[in-house]
Amino acid sequence: MSGIAGSVRRGRGRTEERNSHVNHQERPLTGKVALVAGATRGAGRAIAVELGRAGATVYATGRTTRARASEVGRTSETIEGTAELIDEAGGHGVAVPTDHLVPDQVRALVERIDAEQGRLDVLVNDVWGGDHLLAFNQKVWEADLESGLRMLRLGVETHVITTHFAVPLLVRRPGGLLIEMTDGTTGYNGPRYREQFHYDLAKCAPLRMAFTLGEELKEKGCTAVALTPGFLRSEQMLDHFGVTEENWRDAIATEPSFAIAESPLLVGRAAAALAADPEVHRLNGTSLSSGGLARAYGFTDADGSRPDAWRYIPDFQQNPEVDAADYR
Known part of the structure; x- marks a missing residue:
């Protein structure tokens, strides 16, 4: 971490002191500190911004900076850009370049949060970055082994490493919240094959992590949940279909189920709502979705809609003629 420390944005001291004048009803996370691991783009970026909008100081991590791109190969989204969006939303964003597969970097990240803030109230494990490795409709013996193992490292090992180092700071105060991000709910993923062996493992593992971490954290008065967006209109997904947020519906002609697509804002608001809920512990160990939490x-x-993809998708798979408007 020492080689990149000079390029990151420095914290501004204790959050409680800086934000003491803010209306807590309008910004319920005033004085809170969050770490969004994997906040470069998509759901992670939206969650970081919405936590900031609610008043939190948010440490946004990832591998793509304005000086260096990760293996994903996208340069249009950076962690510095995420931090600036957090600031614009009224929070305080701190961009920290971090490879969450490198334990020393994650340890240094948490030590920095502790030194600058003295607390951690929300941990969001959103690290992924494996879409470029994914090839659907291949059996495990047909899939590239190196790519498959890399997906598991990116989607599972990163979460384990981050949890190992960050949870001791999270549980220092009762009320801490850990959100495991994934694709699909327990109800959807449990009885279904996610069309590729390694991807299935990578996206089912965080569901189990949330359950087991819920068991381990409850004695500390803290909460762990799994959270999934629906069919996410991430920057990468929009590019894939050759559309923008303004004309995204044009992609429905290519992929009819895209009619249920949601912007990253929805899952961002879901995470912020969970973090602001004083009774969130009732959800400990459970699997949640952006659409379900919107309701x-x-x-x-x-x-202004409430797209509920995980209610729509099974019905669509049974009958492609169902109207997505009935699930929004």
């Missing part, structure tokens, strides 16, 4: 907490996507 429970009453928030919407940017267009």
